[in-house]
Amino acid sequence: MNRRTVIKNLALVIGGAVLLPSCLRKDGTSYVQLKHISLDGDQQNLIADIAEIIIPKTDVPGAKDLNLPAFVLKMLDDCYNKKDQLAFLAGLDKFNTLVKTKYNSTFSDLSVKDKEAVLIGIENSNKPKAGSKAPARRPKPQKNMAADPLNAFYWSIKQQTIFGYTTSQFFMTKEIFYDMVPGRYNVHFPVSKLKLKLA
Amino acid sequence: MSANTYDAIVIGSGISGGWAAKELTEKGLKTIMLERGRNIEHVKDYVNANKDPWDFPHRGGRTQEMIKDYPALKRDYPLNETNLDYWASDKDSPYVEIKRFDWFRGYHVGGRSLMWGRQSYRWADFNFEENAKDGIGVDWPIRYKDLDPWYGYVEKFAGISGNKDGLSVLPDGEFMPAMEMNCVEKDVAARFKDHYKQARSFIIGRTANITVAHYARTACQYRNKCWLGCPFGAYFSTQSSTLPAAVATGNLTVRPWSIVTKILYDKDTKKAKGVEVLDAETNQTYEFFAKVIFLNASTFNSTWVLMNSATDIWPDGLGSSSGELGHNVMDHHLGVGASGTVEGFEDKYYFGRRANGIYIPRYRNLGGEKCDYIRGFGYQGGGGREGWSRDIAEFEIGGQFKDAITEPGTWTMGIGGFGETLPYHENRITLDKTVKDKWGLPVLAFDAEIKDNEKKMRMDMENDAKEMLEAVGVKNIKTHSGNPFLGRGIHEMGTARMGRDPKTSVLNGWNQVWDAQNVFVTDGACMASTACQNPSLTYMALTARAADHAVSELKKGNI
Numbered sequence: 001m002n003r004r005t006v007i008k009n010l011a012l013v014i015g016g017a018v019l020l021p022s023c024l025r026k027d028g029t030s031y032v033q034l035k036h037i038s039l040d041g042d043q044q045n046l047i048a049d050i051a052e053i054i055i056p057k058t059d060v061p062g063a064k065d066l067n068l069p070a071f072v073l074k075m076l077d078d079c080y081n082k083k084d085q086l087a088f089l090a091g092l093d094k095f096n097t098l099v100k101t102k103y104n105s106t107f108s109d110l111s112v113k114d115k116e117a118v119l120i121g122i123e124n125s126n127k128p129k130a131g132s133k134a135p136a137r138r139p140k141p142q143k144n145m146a147a148d149p150l151n152a153f154y155w156s157i158k159q160q161t162i163f164g165y166t167t168s169q170f171f172m173t174k175e176i177f178y179d180m181v182p183g184r185y186n187v188h189f190p191v192s193k194l195k196l197k198l199a
Numbered sequence: 200m201s202a203n204t205y206d207a208i209v210i211g212s213g214i215s216g217g218w219a220a221k222e223l224t225e226k227g228l229k230t231i232m233l234e235r236g237r238n239i240e241h242v243k244d245y246v247n248a249n250k251d252p253w254d255f256p257h258r259g260g261r262t263q264e265m266i267k268d269y270p271a272l273k274r275d276y277p278l279n280e281t282n283l284d285y286w287a288s289d290k291d292s293p294y295v296e297i298k299r300f301d302w303f304r305g306y307h308v309g310g311r312s313l314m315w316g317r318q319s320y321r322w323a324d325f326n327f328e329e330n331a332k333d334g335i336g337v338d339w340p341i342r343y344k345d346l347d348p349w350y351g352y353v354e355k356f357a358g359i360s361g362n363k364d365g366l367s368v369l370p371d372g373e374f375m376p377a378m379e380m381n382c383v384e385k386d387v388a389a390r391f392k393d394h395y396k397q398a399r400s401f402i403i404g405r406t407a408n409i410t411v412a413h414y415a416r417t418a419c420q421y422r423n424k425c426w427l428g429c430p431f432g433a434y435f436s437t438q439s440s441t442l443p444a445a446v447a448t449g450n451l452t453v454r455p456w457s458i459v460t461k462i463l464y465d466k467d468t469k470k471a472k473g474v475e476v477l478d479a480e481t482n483q484t485y486e487f488f489a490k491v492i493f494l495n496a497s498t499f500n501s502t503w504v505l506m507n508s509a510t511d512i513w514p515d516g517l518g519s520s521s522g523e524l525g526h527n528v529m530d531h532h533l534g535v536g537a538s539g540t541v542e543g544f545e546d547k548y549y550f551g552r553r554a555n556g557i558y559i560p561r562y563r564n565l566g567g568e569k570c571d572y573i574r575g576f577g578y579q580g581g582g583g584r585e586g587w588s589r590d591i592a593e594f595e596i597g598g599q600f601k602d603a604i605t606e607p608g609t610w611t612m613g614i615g616g617f618g619e620t621l622p623y624h625e626n627r628i629t630l631d632k633t634v635k636d637k638w639g640l641p642v643l644a645f646d647a648e649i650k651d652n653e654k655k656m657r658m659d660m661e662n663d664a665k666e667m668l669e670a671v672g673v674k675n676i677k678t679h680s681g682n683p684f685l686g687r688g689i690h691e692m693g694t695a696r697m698g699r700d701p702k703t704s705v706l707n708g709w710n711q712v713w714d715a716q717n718v719f720v721t722d723g724a725c726m727a728s729t730a731c732q733n734p735s736l737t738y739m740a741l742t743a744r745a746a747d748h749a750v751s752e753l754k755k756g757n758i
Contacts, residue, residue, distance in 0.1 A: 053597065054596045054597070056597055058601060062601075078264070079257060079260055079261065081263055081266075119596050120595060123595040158596075162588050163258060165601075166587035166588050168253055169253045176605055178252075180422065181422055182420065182422065182552060184421060185550070186551060187380065188547075189550040190547060191546050194607070
């Protein structure tokens with residue numbers, strides 16, 4: 001019997017006496033057991049949907065395939081302090097309001113194109129000037145999170161999604177080369193060879 | 200001879216303690232090495248050494264729980280998920296900060312030899328002369344010629360890779376083949392040479408990572424996971440190097456969980472007769488006796504042992520007669536430098552992860568130059584390509600962004616300074632008997648800070664870094680000047696300095712405590728100045744030299 005089944009059965013046995021842990025999704029499954037931040041199933045799904053837009057499934061796996069939402073949630077749960085978690089939650093509400101106002105819908109029900117437009121809108125609001133080619137100024141989520149909850153929310157997810165992706169086994173062994181034991185240091189290694197190795 | 204009697208006691212098992220144990224046992228002394236923390240067995244106990252980045256639940260980051268548990272360690276890079284077990288618990292072993300002091304410790308067999316930065320540089324003759332020349336602190340009782348053969352001795356055994364660069368500011372040693380610079384570093388080195396000629400140098404770091412097999416150790420595999428413990432024994436540590444040599448003699452006993460609380464002083468012989476040990480697991484007290492004691496508990500803890508060994512004869516601690524015990528706290532001040540981007544090498548990469556960088560030795564206040572501060576600084580740094588988590592200019596999200604981050608990023612070049620800190624009498628540690636550690640022992644209180652000389656030097660460290668990077672064609676240069684608090688260099692020095700006069704120093708020219716000459720202190724506590732080179736190689740050489748002297752004096756019946 002796996003852990004999820006155990007939790008489900010426990011809930012059945014004890015019935016109304018037990019409050020379902022907040023991390024359970026609508027279908028009774030959870031990305032991760034959260035200990036320090038409270039996010040219900042819809043909220044967890046929202047985070048997963050945003051992560052999937054940032055790192056979508058292409059010809060290679062995307063955020064959801066690689067279980068990155070669980071990583072993002074684990075980082076939020078364990079590594080963010082209470083104040084930043086509250087800012088994140090406030091930002092989540094702002095994000096939902098923003099989507100609701102503009103599309104009269106939830107983020108998860110939007111088309112991929114609209115979802116992308118929402119996120120790029122936040123990115124653009126951080127650019128030094130409109131139409132700039134420079135990357136958006138990436139606010140440091142650990143700093144001033146409370147002052148700017150929407151950005152705190154979005155950039156926390158983006159940062160952790162990319163961090164989780166680029167340190168995932170899939171990325172490190174299939175998308176770039178990573179050897180546990182390189183055995184030598186070759187300073188004449190062309191980038192082209194790097195690609196050959198992956199092909 | 201009772202079961203608790205040995206020829207020699209070594210207190211501590213880090214870089215200098217390991218050397219003391221090796222030298223004393225190889226010279227035939229039955230030796231017990233007392234270590235305050237747990238044992239870490241070579242290879243077997245390097246539990247994270249073979250984990251991949253994705254094996255760590257937070258990918259090496261720090262959790263709020265860790266931040267709460269380690270209020271001092273959290274201040275800098277050492278607090279992380281990958282080798283947390285190697286760092287001493289701030290909760291079990293608190294300390295008092297009259298002024299902020301970042302004290303990052305390793306309480307286990309091997310000490311910080313497991314986590315050290317491995318950069319290994321000899322001092323030059325002028326480093327030993329400057330105190331006398333400047334009228335600062337006390338004159339070193341030794342000169343380069345006294346240490347030169349011992350540098351060579353320890354280099355050959357420890358295995359230091361590097362080039363013979365022929366620099367007077369940074370004497371060459373007995374090196375293994377050097378690691379190679381990458382393409383950007385080579386280009387920068389050539390430009391650097393064109394620009395600065397002989398006035399400044401840009402060299403590959405000299406590091407205690409072996410580049411050819413050495414004894415039972417395998418050459419560096421370029422994993423760059425040194426501080427997890429190396430399963431190949433490719434960098435110098437107590438476990439990889441000195442401990443197996445000492446064990447092989449059959450003369451060594453290692454006792455983990457043994458906190459030395461005091462050195463037992465015999466007022467009739469005016470020597471130490473042994474040590475008192477508190478077993479960290481059982482809280483039982485034991486005594487061990489020996490003819491020679493090497494105190495290598497790490498800079499400030501060695502001084503703690505001396506202070507806590509107060510008697511009616513030496514009320515301020517063993518070795519306190521000069522009034523200098525606990526004074527002259529030093530470290531290298533750092534966190535100042537610059538970095539920028541390098542163009543023209545987009546098609547080039549490197550294979551392997553080199554756990555080493557480049558080094559720019561000191562050039563200030565030499566050859567007649569007089570800045571508005573004395574002494575100087577060196578830089579460590581390196582060239583590399585930005586990681587995969589970087590920002591991408593063209594795409595923010597989505598499939599194209601996802602593809603773009605698989606490309607190697609921009610080449611960067613950065614350097615950071617390590618500055619000499621002067622010995623100031625008022626920079627000191629004291630015993631605070633009102634605060635106790637987990638074992639009920641008094642803790643150290645730190646009252647030390649950098650002063651005008653270091654502050655002026657830091658301005659130069661920042662400006663020079665920018666100027667040098669500009670001179671070699673680095674673009675988009677940004678400078679940084681971070682927190683100036685002592686301790687974070689983890690190059691702790693001073694508090695039981697060597698000297699020529701028992702009235703102004705704690706140790707003589709052979710690292711013997713003036714007040715008890717069979718006690719030798721050969722870790723960072725003995726330093727009379729800091730130079731700007733990484734200090735561990737000098738501790739190794741001083742320890743081997745002192746052990747040789749100790750055995751010779753024993754044979755002569757002098758101690």
